[in-house]
Amino acid sequence: MGKAESGMSTTLPLEGFRVLSAEQYGAGPYGTMYLAQLGADVIKIEPPSKNGKGGGDTARHVGPHWLREEESLYFQSFNLNKRSLTLDLRSEEGVEILHKLVKNSHVMANNLRGDVPAKIGLDYESLKAVNPAIVCAHCSAYGRDNERAKWPGYDYLMQAEAGFCALTGEPEGPPVRFGLSMVDFMSGTQMAVGLLAALLDAQRSGKGCDVDVDLLSAAVHQTSYPALWYMNEGDVTPRAKRGAHPSATPSQMFKAADGWMFVMAQTPKFWPILAEKIGHSELTNDPRFDTPVNRLKNRDVLSGLLDDIFGTHKVAHWQSLLEGSVPIAPVYRLDQALDNPWLETIGMRDTISHPDNPEMKVLSSPIKLNGKRLPNKAGPLLGADNDAVLGEIGYDADAIGALRSKGVI
Known part of the structure; x- marks a missing residue:
């Protein structure tokens, strides 16, 4: 049991809700992990392995770090607190099992290619006869209702097409993508928000629906105020030096x-406040810097003056001088960021047990309930919950063995 889990005594808000998810890689699993951490029973539906090899979420096979063969550390980033059910959704018996699960579930989520959910029966039209209140959440690359529905797509492509790369980096340099797959994470979180809203309505009305989020739309939406500046004023926001x-x-x-x-x-x-704290109050009276407009007009000159001042002392000096008065942060490497003692202070690092690593380090949820971080437990091994999940819908050991021998699970 992790530190976050041991401190949580409050009933989690999504306890009693069951979420089925045919998910893979990053965006969908990231979103449903929030639901699992909030108490939902998230059953991750994965393709069965063949001859004991392969199968499962693609993320299980992403190196370079492994817990065991075909069980990656990468996978744990997006799948804490879930259960794993292997199921061939293209077989008749697989569909029968899916429908039995849907009957007693609240959400059917997926992040498959846009044209796939309808083909394999994961949309509301396909499932409403089984459970009229089911919410079907879809997180695809380009959406399900347009000519790009069949296109494969990934985060990096969205960063390119939505303008992120062109906005990132130094003005004289090439376009640069974010160091992380932020569009995946944004999209998965937006899917979770949409499905929770639809779930609330379904609890009142008894009628579910389809909820759609696509990566490109999510990325474009995040262009926010530069988008409105351009659409209304024709102002194309350029890159600025040093991420200004x-x-x-x-x-x-x-x-x-x-x-x-x-x-x-x-x-x-x-x-x-900044000028006074660094010992140069005279800068505030300089006509080049006395108003926001003038400071922007003379940014390069002001940057040069401040470079000369800041270069006289180490980061720690300036941080101790300014923190709490002027917003300031050190620019850390990833290792420095994760070893920052402040993360321990606020409980953003957790230690949980995995069958292959009893002291596995993970990140805590950013969400707190009553001052406590949400509980964490390790992501499941492939098919680890087959017997339990199928037993809950009436399959005995012999029936489960037969499904396994046929490759249905």
Whole structure:
């Protein structure tokens, strides 16, 4: 039991709700993991292995780090707290099992290619006769209702087409993608929000529906205020040096004596505080920097002056001087970010038990209930819950053995 789990005594809000999910890789599993951590019984439906090899979520086979053969550490990132059921959804017996599960479930989720859910019967039209209140949530690359429905698609493509890459990096450099698959994570979370809203309505009305989120739409939606600037004013937001904010200055990375830091005088009130704290109040009276408009106009000059000042001391000096008064953060490498003692203070690192690693380190949920992080338990081994799940819908040991021998599970 992890630290977060041991501290949780409150009943979790989604206990009693069952979510079936035909999911793979990142976006869908990331979204349903939130539901599992909030107490839902998330049953992860995965393709059976053949001859003891392969099968399961593609994420199980992503290296370079392994818990056992064909069980990756990568998989754990998106599948904590779930159960695993292997099931051939293209077989008659597999569909029969699916319908028995749907009858007593609340959500059928998937993140398959847009044209697949209807083909294999995972949409509301296919399942409403089995359970009129079922909510069918779909997270696809381009949606299910257009000519791109058959297109395969991934996060990096969305970052490219939605403008993220063109907005990221130094002005003189090539386009740059985010270091992480943020569109996947955004899309999975948005799917979870949509299906929870539909679930609330289904509990009141007794009628479910389809909920759709696609990666490209989610990515485009995240362009937010630059999108509105362009659509209304024809203003194309350019890249700015050192990741600077497009309009607020100084709000960017600066080089201290021993590394980089991000300093944000994001709103006008912080500028005089920053100038005073670093011992240069005269900057606030300089006509080049006395208003937000002038600071933006003279950003390069101001950046050079601040570089000279910040370069006289280490990051720790400036952080101790400014923190709590002016927004500031060190620019950490990934190892520094995860070894930051503050994560222990706020409980964002957890230790849980996995069959192959009794002290597996994972990240805690960012959600708290009554001041406590949500509980974590290891993601399931492939098909680990076949017997339990099938037993819950009436299959005995002999029937389960027969399904296994036929390759249905």
